[in-house]
Each structure stands twice: as structure tokens, then as C-alpha cells.
Amino acid sequence: MSEVFEENLSPGVEVDRPPVLSLNNVEVIYDHVILVLKGVSLEVPKGRIVTLLGANGAGKTTTLKAVSNLLKAERGDVTKGTIELDGERVQSLSPNELVKRGVVQVMEGRHCFEHLTIEENLLVGSYVRTDGASEIRSDLEKVYNYFPRLKDRSSAQAGYTSGGEQQMCALGRALMARPRVILLDEPSMGLAPQLVEEIFEIVDKLNKLEQVTFLLAEQNTNIALRYADYGYILENGRVVLDGDAKSLRNNEDVKEFYLGLSTSGRRSYREVKHYRRKKRWLA
Amino acid sequence: MFYRETGQFKSSYKADQAIFPITQDRWFILFIFIIAFLVIPLTASEYLLQAVMIPLLIFSLAAIGLNLLVGYAGQLSLGTGGFMAVGAYMTYKLTTAFPEVNIIVIFILAGLISASVGFLFGIPSLRIKGFYLAVATLASQFFLVWMFNKVSWFYNHNSSGTITAPPRELFGVTVTGPTATAETRYIVALAIVCVFALIAKNLVRGRLGRSWMAVRDMDIAAEIIGIRPFQTKLIAFSISSFYCGVAGALMVFLWLGSAETEAFSINESFYVLFMIIIGGLGSILGSFLGAAFIVCVPILLTNAPQLFGLSMPIDLQKHIEIMLFGFLIVFFLIVEPHGLARLWQIAKEKLRLWPFPY
Amino acid sequence: MEIINFLNLVFLAPFVEMVSYPIFFSEVIISGLLTGVMYSLVALGFVLIFKASGVFNFAQGAMVLFAALTLVGLMEHGFPIWAALISTIIVLIVLAFVVERFMLRYLINQEDIILFMATIGLTFLIQGFGETIWGSNVKPLDLGIPSESFELGGLLLNEFDLFAAGSGAVLVAVLAIFFHYTRIGRALRAVADDHQAAMAVGIPLKNIWIIVWSVAGFVGLVAGIMWGAKSGVQFSLSLIALKALPVLILGGFTSVPGAIVGGLIIGVGEKIAEIYWGPLVGGAIENWFAYVLALAFLLFRPQGLFGERIIERV
Amino acid sequence: SSTTIQVAADEQFIPMLVYRTGPYAPSGIPVANGFRDYYTMINNRDGGINGVKVTFEECETEYNTKLGVECYEKLKNKGSTGASLVNPFSTGITYQLIPKASVDEVPILSMGYGRTAAADGRVFKWVFNFPTTYWSQASAFIRYVAQQEGGESKLKGKKIAHVYHNSAYGKEANPTLKALANKYGYELILLAVDHPGQEQKATWLQIRRAKPDWVFMSGWGVMNQVAVKEAASIKYPMDHFVGNWWSGSDADVVPAAAGAKGYKSATFHSPRSDYPVHKDIIKHVYGGDQAKAKSNSFGEVLYNRAVVNAMFAVEAIRTAQGKFGKRALKGSEVRWGLENLNLTEARLKEIGMEGFTKPVKVSCSDHETMGPIIIQQWDGNKWNIVSDWISPIREVVRPMVEKAASAYAAENKITPRSC
Amino acid sequence: MNEIVAPSNKETNANESSGLHKDASFETLLEVEKISLSFGGVHALDEVTFDIRKGEIRAIIGPNGAGKSSMLNVINGFYQPQQGFIKYKGNERKKMSPQIAASQGIARTFQNIALFRGMSTLDNIMTGRNLKMRRGIFWQMIHWGPARNEEIHHREIAEHVIDFLEIEPIRKTPVGRLPYGLQKRVELGRALAAQPDLLLLDEPMAGMNVEEKEDMCRFIIDVNEEFGTTIALIEHDMGVVMDLSDRVVVLNYGKKIADGTPDFVRADQGVVDAYLGVSEK
Numbered sequence A: 001m002s003e004v005f006e007e008n009l010s011p012g013v014e015v016d017r018p019p020v021l022s023l024n025n026v027e028v029i030y031d032h033v034i035l036v037l038k039g040v041s042l043e044v045p046k047g048r049i050v051t052l053l054g055a056n057g058a059g060k061t062t063t064l065k066a067v068s069n070l071l072k073a074e075r076g077d078v079t080k081g082t083i084e085l086d087g088e089r090v091q092s093l094s095p096n097e098l099v100k101r102g103v104v105q106v107m108e109g110r111h112c113f114e115h116l117t118i119e120e121n122l123l124v125g126s127y128v129r130t131d132g133a134s135e136i137r138s139d140l141e142k143v144y145n146y147f148p149r150l151k152d153r154s155s156a157q158a159g160y161t162s163g164g165e166q167q168m169c170a171l172g173r174a175l176m177a178r179p180r181v182i183l184l185d186e187p188s189m190g191l192a193p194q195l196v197e198e199i200f201e202i203v204d205k206l207n208k209l210e211q212v213t214f215l216l217a218e219q220n221t222n223i224a225l226r227y228a229d230y231g232y233i234l235e236n237g238r239v240v241l242d243g244d245a246k247s248l249r250n251n252e253d254v255k256e257f258y259l260g261l262s263t264s265g266r267r268s269y270r271e272v273k274h275y276r277r278k279k280r281w282l283a
Numbered sequence B: 001m002f003y004r005e006t007g008q009f010k011s012s013y014k015a016d017q018a019i020f021p022i023t024q025d026r027w028f029i030l031f032i033f034i035i036a037f038l039v040i041p042l043t044a045s046e047y048l049l050q051a052v053m054i055p056l057l058i059f060s061l062a063a064i065g066l067n068l069l070v071g072y073a074g075q076l077s078l079g080t081g082g083f084m085a086v087g088a089y090m091t092y093k094l095t096t097a098f099p100e101v102n103i104i105v106i107f108i109l110a111g112l113i114s115a116s117v118g119f120l121f122g123i124p125s126l127r128i129k130g131f132y133l134a135v136a137t138l139a140s141q142f143f144l145v146w147m148f149n150k151v152s153w154f155y156n157h158n159s160s161g162t163i164t165a166p167p168r169e170l171f172g173v174t175v176t177g178p179t180a181t182a183e184t185r186y187i188v189a190l191a192i193v194c195v196f197a198l199i200a201k202n203l204v205r206g207r208l209g210r211s212w213m214a215v216r217d218m219d220i221a222a223e224i225i226g227i228r229p230f231q232t233k234l235i236a237f238s239i240s241s242f243y244c245g246v247a248g249a250l251m252v253f254l255w256l257g258s259a260e261t262e263a264f265s266i267n268e269s270f271y272v273l274f275m276i277i278i279g280g281l282g283s284i285l286g287s288f289l290g291a292a293f294i295v296c297v298p299i300l301l302t303n304a305p306q307l308f309g310l311s312m313p314i315d316l317q318k319h320i321e322i323m324l325f326g327f328l329i330v331f332f333l334i335v336e337p338h339g340l341a342r343l344w345q346i347a348k349e350k351l352r353l354w355p356f357p358y
Numbered sequence C: 001m002e003i004i005n006f007l008n009l010v011f012l013a014p015f016v017e018m019v020s021y022p023i024f025f026s027e028v029i030i031s032g033l034l035t036g037v038m039y040s041l042v043a044l045g046f047v048l049i050f051k052a053s054g055v056f057n058f059a060q061g062a063m064v065l066f067a068a069l070t071l072v073g074l075m076e077h078g079f080p081i082w083a084a085l086i087s088t089i090i091v092l093i094v095l096a097f098v099v100e101r102f103m104l105r106y107l108i109n110q111e112d113i114i115l116f117m118a119t120i121g122l123t124f125l126i127q128g129f130g131e132t133i134w135g136s137n138v139k140p141l142d143l144g145i146p147s148e149s150f151e152l153g154g155l156l157l158n159e160f161d162l163f164a165a166g167s168g169a170v171l172v173a174v175l176a177i178f179f180h181y182t183r184i185g186r187a188l189r190a191v192a193d194d195h196q197a198a199m200a201v202g203i204p205l206k207n208i209w210i211i212v213w214s215v216a217g218f219v220g221l222v223a224g225i226m227w228g229a230k231s232g233v234q235f236s237l238s239l240i241a242l243k244a245l246p247v248l249i250l251g252g253f254t255s256v257p258g259a260i261v262g263g264l265i266i267g268v269g270e271k272i273a274e275i276y277w278g279p280l281v282g283g284a285i286e287n288w289f290a291y292v293l294a295l296a297f298l299l300f301r302p303q304g305l306f307g308e309r310i311i312e313r314v
Numbered sequence D: 001s002s003t004t005i006q007v008a009a010d011e012q013f014i015p016m017l018v019y020r021t022g023p024y025a026p027s028g029i030p031v032a033n034g035f036r037d038y039y040t041m042i043n044n045r046d047g048g049i050n051g052v053k054v055t056f057e058e059c060e061t062e063y064n065t066k067l068g069v070e071c072y073e074k075l076k077n078k079g080s081t082g083a084s085l086v087n088p089f090s091t092g093i094t095y096q097l098i099p100k101a102s103v104d105e106v107p108i109l110s111m112g113y114g115r116t117a118a119a120d121g122r123v124f125k126w127v128f129n130f131p132t133t134y135w136s137q138a139s140a141f142i143r144y145v146a147q148q149e150g151g152e153s154k155l156k157g158k159k160i161a162h163v164y165h166n167s168a169y170g171k172e173a174n175p176t177l178k179a180l181a182n183k184y185g186y187e188l189i190l191l192a193v194d195h196p197g198q199e200q201k202a203t204w205l206q207i208r209r210a211k212p213d214w215v216f217m218s219g220w221g222v223m224n225q226v227a228v229k230e231a232a233s234i235k236y237p238m239d240h241f242v243g244n245w246w247s248g249s250d251a252d253v254v255p256a257a258a259g260a261k262g263y264k265s266a267t268f269h270s271p272r273s274d275y276p277v278h279k280d281i282i283k284h285v286y287g288g289d290q291a292k293a294k295s296n297s298f299g300e301v302l303y304n305r306a307v308v309n310a311m312f313a314v315e316a317i318r319t320a321q322g323k324f325g326k327r328a329l330k331g332s333e334v335r336w337g338l339e340n341l342n343l344t345e346a347r348l349k350e351i352g353m354e355g356f357t358k359p360v361k362v363s364c365s366d367h368e369t370m371g372p373i374i375i376q377q378w379d380g381n382k383w384n385i386v387s388d389w390i391s392p393i394r395e396v397v398r399p400m401v402e403k404a405a406s407a408y409a410a411e412n413k414i415t416p417r418s419c
Numbered sequence E: 001m002n003e004i005v006a007p008s009n010k011e012t013n014a015n016e017s018s019g020l021h022k023d024a025s026f027e028t029l030l031e032v033e034k035i036s037l038s039f040g041g042v043h044a045l046d047e048v049t050f051d052i053r054k055g056e057i058r059a060i061i062g063p064n065g066a067g068k069s070s071m072l073n074v075i076n077g078f079y080q081p082q083q084g085f086i087k088y089k090g091n092e093r094k095k096m097s098p099q100i101a102a103s104q105g106i107a108r109t110f111q112n113i114a115l116f117r118g119m120s121t122l123d124n125i126m127t128g129r130n131l132k133m134r135r136g137i138f139w140q141m142i143h144w145g146p147a148r149n150e151e152i153h154h155r156e157i158a159e160h161v162i163d164f165l166e167i168e169p170i171r172k173t174p175v176g177r178l179p180y181g182l183q184k185r186v187e188l189g190r191a192l193a194a195q196p197d198l199l200l201l202d203e204p205m206a207g208m209n210v211e212e213k214e215d216m217c218r219f220i221i222d223v224n225e226e227f228g229t230t231i232a233l234i235e236h237d238m239g240v241v242m243d244l245s246d247r248v249v250v251l252n253y254g255k256k257i258a259d260g261t262p263d264f265v266r267a268d269q270g271v272v273d274a275y276l277g278v279s280e281k
């Protein structure tokens, strides 16, 4: 797998882009009995955007949580394999230490602090920072610039804001930690199309300007592959396909199943056929 | 792989909805029944019956009742002791007023009275939720106990305020009062508990049970799909209190023989709550397991030093016992927060896969 | 006629009496307020832990007992007061460490009731441990706080009660400020909302929990000193937790000022009820009356007077 | 300290339901130690009762009725003859055991607690509550007040408050006090305190308002300590504040220390610990080690009470041995011993308790004997006797007992024995 | 699904020509008249007026926080509007309780999944049938005879829903353990089990990939076409909205800014500015 990876990068790039994150043969079990990840290996090079694609239940969220060490809270366990950050094993680090090292996860399904106001939510995001109130203030302004809607609702209790507002809040909160690696779980979910574009623009900007690395689980394959450098496709807890974004975009199966493109351009949702097609890699 | 459902096809939904769809389970249950109805009464010592089995059954009944309310309907309640008191005092009142009426009928009547009291005290659940509700139900606990203590009518104006189980017969056999043997009392309790456990199981797998669980898991969504949360909660309070009331009646009439309000103190409420949490919220089997845990573990711990021939001061022994008990609670919660019933289920799942690990 | 008499007894006579004996009435109120502060002290420990982790800490009562036992125990072994106080605080911090290390850590993100149950297990552990070490006898606790009664304009006041009220007020003020105006305060509230998300933004749950449990232990110590001075330090001290519960729901589980206001309302309410209405029904109504009073408030504000709004939306 | 003594063939087994832990442990510990020490002393000094060794086993009840019943079930068949008799040391547990006693044939000796009506031996064949009961005590207390006030006629118009633990136990004295109020014309104020009784401000405010001439208290556990403290803090004259015999232990006055000075309580034995029996205990149990004895609550009020209780048990067995022979006796045989117990002044002297407690003569119909009480007072350091022995008012109490007993008999279909 | 669900659905539609076709009939099922709703200072809805015709798929779109979910909440009685009224099946009303809405055939799914997490998929779907079950507590206790027959009858219907949504393998799994996408599907199943006349879907396809969205679309179209269920749909994926819906209403800051066919709405400059953004043009 890593061979494929290397093929796709020019040798020069490889030198200044060592993997920040690498997962090797990771196996995860929930509740002592439910085997979810069956040996996932992947690498996230520094300053790149890597996307995880896959159907519902493929294990994307689980993979991200394995990295950020949030699995314990779900009674899940990494039973095999290694997870390395900058070449150092991090499985034993607490989530807090990971955040201190600049790895922040934006959890799927919002998870705002309901009783705190939007602004308090954002400020909590800067909990680990030690660089002073004024820096934090200016970052807060930055987040408000990205999401003006949040500014409007800054004193509303997060629990009472709309779905999209909560999603923005969760994202903004992660940015407040000034991370260098962001694990983004379905950022586009429930956002208006315009905003989805904007969010990916922000991702892109952070990536280009501030060298933030992204590991991105996303269902909106179209846009994910547009912005990502590299992609992994997960099925049933295994990596079934990986490659750089361009090659994935051109893969027939990806086109068919993830982009909704048939040979004659975009398929209409109305014309969905009533039988199930088979993915080639599962055949 | 001897324990599995593969190969056991169900050709109808009826079969699929049976309580124990798996053949091995049915055999297991039959085995338990034989032990409970035949082996134990024939072989157990009076101490075992009186100190372990009878309280175990009675607390199981109370735990089932509370589990319906807390585990299924999601309404945290600490009023159990109060409702048990209603059952006990009403049974006493009724059976002394109408000595000829069959004692089982009296139990049920007392249960019904308890249910209506439960209904009343369930009304605040319309607005109050979670721990707030739990603490609010303490109002019923304290009020009821105070009332039974204060109003001498409830204990026929005797000077001490203690109610005593008078002798009553069932099919010509004395089942309550001092002359009833432990075996008969055990069998009566067992029969009652079995019937009510079955009824509880039926309730929770039917429409009512689903409504309860819906209200528990998300009351707003339940409301939106057309379940009336208030009504559903009140039914839960009533039925739960019915069970607790009957359990309270059995406690005095089949176990203790006499009681004052202290027997229904807040500690009782807590103990029954422990049972269902340790046993497993939302599980009838869990109610039994939890009751077994809370009733038996202290007794085992008390008797353990002697079994091992250790001799130590009794207070130290008790302290160690309390600590061990606390430790076991925490330990089991860490191992499996969803209780012994879930542990049992996981064991079964593992067994199903055995000998393959996943 | 009967009915009129009854109505008079219930709705008129008590008020007439209040008005006719104003000095006694004020004494009732004052003693209610002073008792209320004592309740608040106990309730405060609950509030702290609930607010900061969403855990309803049943073991608070046991912690009150344990703290007080340790203090008198050490004093009986010849420690001077200040040394005993400091050592007790250290012991409480160690307890917080142990609780986090061996219990909370494994129960992150579990349902409230599971954590609640775990704290019940903890109650047994602490009680058993405390009694094993320090024994079960009544131990007098005398920190040299004056406890003379004196009359002031016909009112009988007790120095000790006033002292207790004063320290309660100070404690509440400090904690309220801590929660409202500090970064940690905000983080604590975040943890209470969602353990997992709090971890995800890098809040160190471990430190947070150690801090809160230590502070709750300290508050328990203060409560233990105040109550222990009245009754001696003994097992029953752990039962005062029950007195704090109505205060807790009335004020709201999550509010430090709520604990104090709730305490005052309950204190005054139950005294008035017991003294003016209690005799009608044979007395000893204080206990359940406190709960009924709290319940009445809850019907109007289901989250207590100052509690955080319960969020209900889809 | 070893609590379990192996039961050998010919030994008299006595179960001990104790509470060394839980909220009432401060009272339970001295009681348990008193029993243990007296039995041990009998074994060590005399080699048992007429040579039959006493064996005993403690079982922890935490003063909890349910645990008490479990303990009883566990111990009732131990020993070569089963339990000789049981001292529940808890009113609640006594109530539980009364119906069982006749079936299991284990007599109950509930000394100064339990079901007062059991004084009627015709109905309660298996239950004994000598030397005196709550009802007798209440009547003797009123007699004491009359003495202090200068005669029964002075009681008229006086105010007497009863502060009681709101439980079956606490309420026991109320009917007697009411009956006597009718008789003597004093005003009775009843003030209930709910378990556990840590907060009594309302109660004592009511006392401050009503200004009763005397306050009688039936308290238990932490309630006693708080009451004494609150009484002092409202400056109630402590020498007019009298507890019953469960409200007058050392633990009850310790927290209030100097504030409790002057507080009184009823009792039916001396609070001193310098009687010959005490010397024997020091010698034969503690090998002369005073300090060790002290650390085992030696000489405390409740310790002494347990010694009295243990003595009753031993003497009853001795009496029964007179009829059935010097061997281990069954419960039914011990019951006979209890019913025919006749402790004379001379006998008390022989066993080193002259002046420590009063003689007792039990009969078939009277299981109580209505022994006298005395009043003790706390001087800030120790309890002192401050009154003579005061007899209960029999003509008021006995009819009440008989009425309650016959009601019980009717309800439980018991035909009273004729005595 | 066909055999069981369809006939009983026909009962409710009995008064109509069986050949109901959305283009042919313009009968309105629901009218929303000048609804206003505000929370404190926030105007979630501001005099919104539109209608839903019988048998159509009506999309509601708009930027985040525009008031779409609030609109659904008003329609099924969870929020009480401060102003305006709703006309459903010809009956005008200002207030409605969620239970009444449910009993009159309005079912819905939620944006933040609101499944009963502790229950199995099957049980969740069965709760959807709660309103249709009649046996009293007594029979439920016995669980025999009529009670069991009723239970089995409804179980059959639930099984058809399960079949239809292709979620047979997870029938007995507690839904809390299911991945997000499947949970959404179960939620749809719960709503369908009630055999509603009007189905309100709040972002049913959020968090799904194209393949799954296609599945979901297929279900929605089938429900709509085969049983004539009217559907109100909130969705942010414009592809879905354009392909599925008959008419679209666009909200922005609580106000209606456009209403019409998908193509019409897409061409509207206001909509493009407020919602679609440049790239979608």
C-alpha cells in the first residue's frame, strides 16, 4: 500500500513531507466483542490533506477516534497495531496531551457543549493554549470572520442553535486550539452548499498558509477529492483502495459509487435503478 | 459451538417473539425451575430459605417493579420504600378487617392501592426529570413513611406502631404468621414472583413496554410520534408501585412477620435501586441478578471469614465487608456499566462464537 | 362548624400567631436562616461535583464524615489543630487522586446513573475505610470556636451558628467567583455537558476531576466541622446528605448561589412549617416538608431556581 | 479480641446480636463489650455456670432489623442445644423475633426495651422484659417530678414536654404520659424528632416558646447528642431535662461536654464501676490491666447495663439448672429459668452486685416485675446518682399492659395461659 | 410492503380517485399561513406562507439557521407559532399538539437523529405503529390470544418496512450501535411504519455518500409514488433537491425568498446569493 503511496509523490516531496501520522495495521474492538477495524494502515504526510472515504459504518469515525484516543470513552479498544505521531507511538497519550501536541478532532454529529453559549464553546476550544488572552481574542475574531453566523448567535446557548450553526461551532472550536493536525469528521454534514464550499476553502487556506495537516472523513466525496491530496477508501473496517485524489477521481468504481457519475455524466437521483450493483473490489 | 441459534429457524413471528427463542435457553430455564420449585424447598436449610431465598425473591419483585419504572420508562425514583410500605400496611389493614378474604386477593388489592398512590406521586414527572425527579420522589418516600408512622389507624391503633402478620391459610396450609414454615412461605413467594415476572416480561415486550422505552430514550421524539409521555409515565409509576406494593406486602407477610415503618426507610429505596443498576437497567433478568447480588454478597462476605477459618473482630470484619461490597459495585460497573444482565448477554454472545474469538 | 374550625386552624391561626409574637417569629426565621446555611454547606459539595462533571456524587455525605473523622482522629493523636487541618486536606487530595485513578477514569462518558451508582460504591468504600481507621465512637470536636448564646433585643442568638453562617457565606462567594470568572470554571461546565467532546478539545479530565473532588472534599470538611461540632463526629454525620438534597433541587444542581438560596428557603420553610403547622398533624413534618417545598418550586422551574435550563429540542 | 469461641459439646450457647458499626455503633460498642466481658468473666472465674461453659458468638446487626433477623436465623440452631436465649438489644429486632420465639422455642430477654405488653406473661410466654419497661419508666419519671415539685398535687398545671424519637421506640412512653396527665392534671407537650435527629432547632424553639417545667426525652443515637447541645444553647435549665435510659449514656453527653452539665437521665442500675463484679472483670478478663479495660468501654453506662443483662441471663440459666440439672440447657428450659428467676438482695451480694441494681422476682403472669428506677446526673465528667429508687405507678401501668396484651392475643389468635 | 401497507393506505385515501397523479390533482394537503415564530430576539420564522399539495414532494431549502427545521416543528405541533395558522386536511388550526398531529397522519424524521437508542431496530419501527395498536393493558399483560395476534399483525407490517428499507440484518441490533447512515434509515422506517399521509423529512441524507443517498432517494420516491404519501423534505444536497422535488420553497433568515419548481428556484438570483453560492450556478 505504501508503495502506491510513494509512487504518487515525487521524490522531492517525499523528503520534506514525512508522515505526521501513520497507522499501522490497527485493529479496534468495541465492547470486547464487536470487531470494527480489521487492520487499517494509512499515512498522513505533513501539510497534506488526506481523506477517508467509505460507506456508513465502514469505520471512518472509529479510525479518527483511534488516533485521537477517544475510543476509551466509547468502550472501544485498539487491540493491535500502532499509531504514530511524528514517528512516536501515541496510543498511551491522553486526548489532552494529543491536543497539546496539536492534534485536534472535530467530532461527528456536532457535540457542542449545550449549556454553554456559542462564544463560551469557542473559548473552551482554546483551553490548552498558553499564549495569552489577546492571541485568543484575535483567533476568536478570526473564527467569527469565517462564520459570521456564529457572531450573530454568539450569546445563544449552543443547545438551541440550528444544526448547521452547531456544526460551525464545533469546527470553530477546534480551530481555536491552533492545531497543526486536524481530524475532521464529516465537516460538511448538514451545511448549506455555499457553506460547504466555504469550509473547504478554509481547510484549504489553513493547509496552504498555515501548513495545517488534515485527516478528513467525508461523505461528500466529490468535494473531498477536489480538495484532498490523497484518499483512502474504507469498507467494512479495511482499506480497500487508496491513491492520490486524482487517480481516485478517475477510478471507475469511485465514479460509480462515490461520485454518482455514470458514463453519461451525473446520474439523476430519480433514475436510480432498483437493483444493487456490485463494487468491483468486493466482487 | 454448541450454544448457537444457527440452524434454529423460526417459521413464524410468533416463534420469533417467544421469550426464549433459543432451545438451549429453554432447557436452561426448565432446569432453573426444577431447582427453584423442587430442589431448594426439599433440601435447603431454614436459614438459607429465611435469610437468603425469601428476601431474594421479594427483592426481585421490588426490583422488577422499579426496573419497569427506571430501567424501562426512564423515570428515576427513590420512592420504592414508601410504596412498599403502602402495600404492607394496606395488606395488614385489609386482612385484619376482612380475615376471611383469601390472602392472595388481599395482596393484589393492596398492590392496587399502592398503584394508585404511585399514580399520584408520579404526577410531578410531567415536568420534572432525571435526578431532579429522583430527589422529588423522596418526598413520597418521606411523606408515606411519616404518615404510616403518625396515623395510628394504619396499624389498628396499637401502641407501638408495629404491624404483625396474622396467621392466614391458603388451600388449608398456613402461609403467613409465625407458624407458617419457611418452605411454604418460600413456595408462595416463588409462585407469586414467577407470575409477576412473566407479566412484567409480557408488558415490556408489548406496546406498553415500547412506549416506556421510547419515553425513556427520548421523550420529545416519543411525543412527536404520538406517544403520550405523561400518560405513559403515569402508567409506569402505577404498575411499578403495584409491584413494589406487593413486594412490601410479601416482605412483612412472608418474610419478616412484623415490621414498623423503619423497615421501609429510604435505605430500602436505595437498595432496590442498587439492585437494578447492578443487575442491569431495562432487564427483567437483571432484576433477579441484581437482587441476588445485593442480597447474597453481604451474606457471603459475612460468612466468608468463618468458612476460611479466619477470626477477626466483628467490627473490623464488617468494615472490610462494607469496603469489599463497595469495591465490588465499582468493579462491576467498570467491567460492565450496563449491569450483570449485559455481562450475561456478552458471555452468551461469546459462547455463540466460541471457539472463534470474533 | 367543624370545617370552619379546621380552616381557621390551618389558614388563619398560624398567621395570627406569627403576627402576635413577632420576636418569636423572627427567632424562627433567624434559626431557619442559620440552619439553611448549614444545609447549603453540605449541598455545595454536591453542586461542585455535579457542575464540573455531571456526576451526582452520592458519596458526598461519606466524604463529610471521612473528612471530619480524619480531622478529629488526628487531633486525638496529638496533632495541633493547624497540623491536623493541613494533614486532613492532604488526605482529601489523595482521596481525590485515588477516586480519579481507580474509578472515574474508567467510567468516562457513561450514563449519569452509572456514575451515580459508582459513587454509591465509593460511599461504602469511604465509610468502611474511615471507620476501620478511626473507629465508630462519638468523638467530640472542639476547634475552639465560641458557642455561647446571647440575647440581642430579645432574640437568642448563638455565636457558633453565626460563625458557621459566616464561613458558609465566604465559601459560597469564593466558589461562585471561581466558577464564573475563570477559564477552569468554563472548562468544568464543558466537562459536565459532554465528557467526550471535552476530551476532544483537550480538557484534561483527570486534572479537572482531581481539582473538583479535592475542593468538594474541602467543602465537606468545612461542613463536617460545623455539623460535627453539634453532634460530635460519628457515623450519623454521613446522613446529613439527605438534608442537602431538597436544597439541591430547589437551588438547582448546577448553581453555587442556588445552593445558598435553596438552603435558606428550605431552612426557613421547614422551621415555619414545623413550628406553626407541625403541631396540627403531630409534628416531625420537617423532613418531608422540605422535599414537598422543593417539589413545589420544581413544578414551576423544573431545573431548580438557578439551575441550567434543561435543553429540549429536536 | 476474639469474638468466636468454638462451640463444644456441653456448653451453653448464647447468641449475641450486636451493633459495632453503623449509626448506632457508639451505643452498640459498650453494650457488646459488657456482654462479652461478663460471660468471659464467668467462664474464667467460675469455669462457667456451675461448670457449664458459656459460649457465645457475635453477629453484627448494624441495629438494622433485617440484619437482626438474619443473625437470629443464623445463630438460633448453633451450639449443642441451640440458642439458650436471645438479647436482641433493639426494639425493632425484638418485635421481629417475638412471633418466632414461640415457634423456635427460644426465649427473648428484652431488658428495658422491646414490646412493653410482653410484660403480660400469660400472652407472651416466651418474652421477658424485666426489670422494668418504658411505660413503667415514664410513670416513675412523673413520680420523680412530683417528688421534686413537692408532691403529686403540685403536678397540676405544670407543663411537661416529651421530646421523642419518631419511631415505635420513641412513641412508647406517650400513652403512659397521657394517662398520667389525665390523672394528675399536668399539661403534656409532645414533640417528635425524626430520625436521625441532627437538626432539632424547630423542636427547641418550640420548647423555648412553651417553657415547659420539665422535659423528658426518649432519644436514640445522634438525636441525644444534638438535643443536649440544643438544650444548652437555648439555656434550658439542664437539671429539669431528663432523658430515659437510652438517652443517658456517656456518648450522649460527650460532644456537649461542659454544656451538658446538670443533664439527667433515668436508669435502673448504678453508673459507678467500683462494685465487686467490676473488680472481678478487671481481674479475670483484663488480667488487672485497668487501661485496657477502659479502652474497652469498661464502666460506661451502657457497658454496665449489658453487665446487668448478662447477669440476668446467667442467673436465669442457673435457676433452670436447679430444676433440669447442671448441663447445657435448651431454650425451653432456660425459659423456665427466666420465669422462675428470683434475684434477692442476698443473691445480688453474692455475685458482687449489691447496690448495683435491684432485686427481681419474675412470675408466670408478670414478666416485667416493674422494678424501680433511679435518676443519674452528669456533672461534666461523670454520671452520679441523684435520687432514691423510684417505683413505677403500678395501678396505672399494669392495666394498660394487660389491655395491650389481650389486643395482641386477639389479633394473633393466641389463647392466654392461665397463671 | 406492497401487500400490507398499500391496502390500508388506500383506506385513508378512500375518498379519492385511485388514479391520483400529482400533475393531475392540485388538491392541497397543508397550507401554512403567515407563520411567525421567534425565540427571544431571534426570528426563526417571519410570516412564512406556502402550501403542500397532496402527493407531491415539497422541498424546503435555505441557509443554516434559516428556520427550516423550525418550520417542520411548527407543522407537527412541536413549536407553537406566535402568529399565523396552519390548515391541514381542510381544518384550520393555530395550535396543535404533536400527538394530534401524529394521529392525523403526520410523521417525521429529525435532523439530529432522534431514535430510541436503547431499543432494537425492530422495536423502534414498532413504536411507529403504536398509535395503531388497540389492546389494553390487561391483554398486554397476558400476551396471549388477541394481544398476541395484534402484536404479530403489526410485526408483519414492521417487517415489511424493514424489507423495504433493506435493513433485515440489523433487525435486532440496538440502534445506538448502528452507524449514522443506517440510523437515518431506521428513523425513516419508524416514520413509515405509521403509514403517514404527510411525511416530514429533516435532512434525511446528511452524512451519506452518493451510493447511500441513491438508496435513500429510491425509498423516498417509492414511498411517494407507490403509496401516494406526501413528503416535505429539507435537504442541503442540491442534486437531490433538484431531482426529487416537485416544488421548492426557499427560506432565508426566517423569510420566504422564493417558491416554485426546482428549475425556477435555481435560477433565482436571490437564492443563488443567499444559499447556493457561485459554484453551483
Ligand SMILES: Nc1ncnc2c1ncn2[C@@H]1O[C@H](COP(=O)(O)OP(=O)(O)OP(=O)(O)O)[C@@H](O)[C@H]1O
Binding pocket: A030, A031, A034, A036, A054, A055, A056, A057, A058, A059, A060, A061, A062, A063, A074, A075, A108, A219, E177, E178, E179, E180, E181, E182, E207
Ligand atoms: N460504541 C460502539 N459500540 C459498538 N459498536 C460501535 C460503536 N461505535 C461504532 N460501532 C460500530 O462500528 C462500525 C464503524 O462505525 P463508524 O462510526 O466508525 O463508521 P463510519 O465509517 O464513521 O460511518 P458513518 O459514515 O456512518 O459515520 C459500525 O458498524 C458501528 O456499528
Ligand SMILES: Nc1ncnc2c1ncn2[C@@H]1O[C@H](COP(=O)(O)OP(=O)(O)OP(=O)(O)O)[C@@H](O)[C@H]1O
Binding pocket: A153, A156, A160, A161, A162, A163, A164, A165, A190, C313, E039, E042, E043, E044, E062, E063, E064, E065, E066, E067, E068, E069, E070, E071, E111
Ligand atoms: N428552541 C429554540 N430556542 C432558541 N432558538 C431557537 C430554537 N429553535 C431554533 N432556534 C433558532 O432559530 C433559528 C432557526 O433554526 P432552525 O433549526 O429552524 O434552522 P434550520 O433552517 O433548520 O438550519 P440548519 O440547516 O442549520 O439545520 C436558528 O438561529 C436557531 O438558533
Ligand SMILES: [Mg+2]
Binding pocket: A060, A061, A062, A108, A185, E180
Ligand atoms: Mg462516522
Ligand SMILES: [Mg+2]
Binding pocket: A162, A163, A164, E068, E069, E070, E111
Ligand atoms: Mg435544521
